[in-house]
Amino acid sequence: MLLCDFHIHTTYSDGSVELRKVIDLYGQAGFDVIAITDHVVNGDNAMGKLAHRFKYSVTVDNFDSYISHVKEEAKRAQDKYDMLVIPGIEITKNHLTSDNSAHMLIIDVQEFIPACISYEEIFLEARKQNALTIACHPHYMSAKSDRDTLFLWNNRDKYARYIDAWEIANRDDVFNVISLKKYPYLANSDFHKPRHLYSWKTLLNCRKDTEVIKRCIKHNRGVAITLFRHEEA
Amino acid sequence: MMDHIVFWLFALLSALGLAGYFFQVVAVRSKLTRNKKTARSSQDEELLLLSPVSVIKPLKGLDDNLFDNLSSFCTQEYPGYEIIFSLQDANDPAYKVAQKVKDRNPECDITVLVEHCSAGLNPKVNNLMPACGRAKYEQILISDSNVMVGNDYLKETARHMRDPRVGLVTNIIRGIRARSLGSLLENLHLNSFIIGSVCFLDHYLHMPCVIGKSMLMRKRDLEAIGGFSAVKDVLAEDYVIGKLMHEQGKKVVLSDYTINNINEFWSLGKFMNRHTRWGKLRWQIGGMKYFSELIGNTVFMASMPLFFTGFSTLTAALAFGVSGVKILGDMYLGRKTLSGMNTLAYLLAPLKDLIIGCIWFVPILSNTVVWRGNRYLIGKDSRLSPCPENGIWSWRYRFTDVLKTRIAWSMK
Numbered sequence: 001m002l003l004c005d006f007h008i009h010t011t012y013s014d015g016s017v018e019l020r021k022v023i024d025l026y027g028q029a030g031f032d033v034i035a036i037t038d039h040v041v042n043g044d045n046a047m048g049k050l051a052h053r054f055k056y057s058v059t060v061d062n063f064d065s066y067i068s069h070v071k072e073e074a075k076r077a078q079d080k081y082d083m084l085v086i087p088g089i090e091i092t093k094n095h096l097t098s099d100n101s102a103h104m105l106i107i108d109v110q111e112f113i114p115a116c117i118s119y120e121e122i123f124l125e126a127r128k129q130n131a132l133t134i135a136c137h138p139h140y141m142s143a144k145s146d147r148d149t150l151f152l153w154n155n156r157d158k159y160a161r162y163i164d165a166w167e168i169a170n171r172d173d174v175f176n177v178i179s180l181k182k183y184p185y186l187a188n189s190d191f192h193k194p195r196h197l198y199s200w201k202t203l204l205n206c207r208k209d210t211e212v213i214k215r216c217i218k219h220n221r222g223v224a225i226t227l228f229r230h231e232e233a
Numbered sequence: 234m235m236d237h238i239v240f241w242l243f244a245l246l247s248a249l250g251l252a253g254y255f256f257q258v259v260a261v262r263s264k265l266t267r268n269k270k271t272a273r274s275s276q277d278e279e280l281l282l283l284s285p286v287s288v289i290k291p292l293k294g295l296d297d298n299l300f301d302n303l304s305s306f307c308t309q310e311y312p313g314y315e316i317i318f319s320l321q322d323a324n325d326p327a328y329k330v331a332q333k334v335k336d337r338n339p340e341c342d343i344t345v346l347v348e349h350c351s352a353g354l355n356p357k358v359n360n361l362m363p364a365c366g367r368a369k370y371e372q373i374l375i376s377d378s379n380v381m382v383g384n385d386y387l388k389e390t391a392r393h394m395r396d397p398r399v400g401l402v403t404n405i406i407r408g409i410r411a412r413s414l415g416s417l418l419e420n421l422h423l424n425s426f427i428i429g430s431v432c433f434l435d436h437y438l439h440m441p442c443v444i445g446k447s448m449l450m451r452k453r454d455l456e457a458i459g460g461f462s463a464v465k466d467v468l469a470e471d472y473v474i475g476k477l478m479h480e481q482g483k484k485v486v487l488s489d490y491t492i493n494n495i496n497e498f499w500s501l502g503k504f505m506n507r508h509t510r511w512g513k514l515r516w517q518i519g520g521m522k523y524f525s526e527l528i529g530n531t532v533f534m535a536s537m538p539l540f541f542t543g544f545s546t547l548t549a550a551l552a553f554g555v556s557g558v559k560i561l562g563d564m565y566l567g568r569k570t571l572s573g574m575n576t577l578a579y580l581l582a583p584l585k586d587l588i589i590g591c592i593w594f595v596p597i598l599s600n601t602v603v604w605r606g607n608r609y610l611i612g613k614d615s616r617l618s619p620c621p622e623n624g625i626w627s628w629r630y631r632f633t634d635v636l637k638t639r640i641a642w643s644m645k
Contacts, residue, residue, distance in 0.1 A: 003329065027300060028297070028298050028299050028300040028332055029295050029326065030299075030326060030329035030330035081333065095385070194497075194498040195498070195500070228326065
């Protein structure tokens with residue numbers, strides 16, 4: 001089984017650990033597949049503008065250098081740790097209310113996708129790039145905060161057909177509604193700090209190859225989740 | 234008048250502590266200077282004289298930098314050695330890392346051994362017992378999973394074993410690569426108090442002070458002291474092995490080769506937990522000698538007048554003056570041990586000493602440790618026994634046991 005985490009942030013957005021160190025953290029811990037998914041924040045409201053101002057977002061201007069850096073580190077990870085690193089982004093549509101906010105991962109992204117375009121346009125663009133679309137923390141989180149992003153769940157009848165998988169677990173939270181709806185699922189850490197390494201993860205029973213992995217998630221067969229816990233050595 | 238007496242009492246204790254610290258610095262300097270003088274001889278003929286070694290790495294959970302730590306043992310410039318990664322459970326996250334290291338180094342003789350053993354209460358010893366049985370060679374090297382070594386580590390450590398009087402070789406450690414507050418404090422402590430105390434005991438008192446992170450010995454010497462069964466129920470198995478070797482008339486050598494202990498992302502809680510546990514261990518082993526540690530904590534002593542008599546020019550001058558000297562001393566030790574720590578990080582040294590000073594009192598009030606989710610009572614020489622977990626009787630048991638032990642010792 002491949003030990004995977006598809007939701008990881010670095011200092012390219014609001015993560016506290018720089019990309020190279022993130023790769024080393026996961027490599028040293030024996031992971032097989034990870035996706036680097038820094039935020040691309042909508043800049044069309046005050047919250048988004050603030051995120052852009054504090055450089056908590058990948059932008060159209062630095063997207064190419066972000067992707068090339070991820071690819072460069074992916075090569076190092078492959079050589080040193082035999083770990084597959086897939087480039088991605090987290091489309092971050094932040095609004096004042098949780099009901100209007102949504103975050104989604106675009107895994108194996110090739111070109112920049114702005115966060116301020118419509119959901120339909122984002123899904124179509126992701127599909128055009130043969131990337132996976134994953135709904136992040138789609139339901140209420142245990143720590144009640146403004147991080148709740150409920151838009152996709154509230155509008156699931158309209159958008160579920162565009163979404164390849166839903167996060168059934170994110171860091172310490174488990175969303176049983178995903179299970180009840182029988183949606184394709186995976187579990188991620190939403191890594192921002194080193195301690196987030198110890199959280200829910202995905203196990204995939206497939207070959208270590210980007211296309212095979214994407215297929216495995218889409219078809220959602222051979223997918224398991226595990227709580228990766230810290231045991232004091 | 235009383236304030237005056239308190240001030241001068243603590244000033245005197247601080248001076249004593251500083252004197253002790255000075256001798257520690259001299260001992261470290263002497264050890265590390267010898268390190269340079271005893272040339273890193275890499276002659277081929279010397280390599281041929283070295284006996285093969287079985288390196289046993291007990292693994293449990295993920296340490297910072299685990300992959301590189303384990304990999305550093307696969308590139309040793311040594312004529313013959315095997316590595317045994319020993320685990321109790323194939324579901325341990327370290328298993329995957331050990332397998333990866335094995336796959337990445339096909340030229341190296343590596344065994345990943347998963348065998349459950351519950352012979353004793355010390356989980357590390359439980360992990361070592363099956364691996365020792367599988368070891369091919371007469372010489373075994375026990376090495377913790379959180380150390381990273383240079384290519385010449387095995388050669389430089391094993392050369393001491395050419396002397397048949399030597400029963401055990403251990404190494405000095407330095408903490409490196411801290412990236413969090415807990416790690417910074419941990420590395421500051423390793424690179425000042427721990428290295429200072431170990432070198433002090435070795436240099437002036439010729440006392441065997443074995444560090445479990447690296448222990449090289451012969452199987453027959455280990456069997457002569459009762460094997461791992463003799464230490465299966467003790468917390469400080471390293472100290473007890475060293476002591477038993479010494480009692481058997483075997484020399485315990487502190488090698489001048491420094492090994493790296495990687496502590497990158499420790500929380501403050503982890504730092505405090507470890508040193509509370511180590512403090513309890515030293516209190517049980519050292520008894521009254523444990524009090525010298527408090528006097529040796531010169532920053533803590535120098536800060537006491539501020540606490541007892543309040544702020545004044547004199548009390549502040551003492552606290553800040555001693556703290557300044559300690560910062561400079563720790564900085565010197567850090568440079569000497571090549572710890573690579575940022576200069577500004579040494580400003581945390583007084584804070585670390587104050588925390589350690591507060592932790593010092595815990596072992597006197599409690600003799601239980603929680604280790605891997607189980608609570609144990611620690612007895613003399615750090616011998617472990619299970620502690621009742623539930624109900625008021627468990628507290629009575631702990632309390633009376635502490636009292637009985639203390640009274641028994643004071644009667645001696």
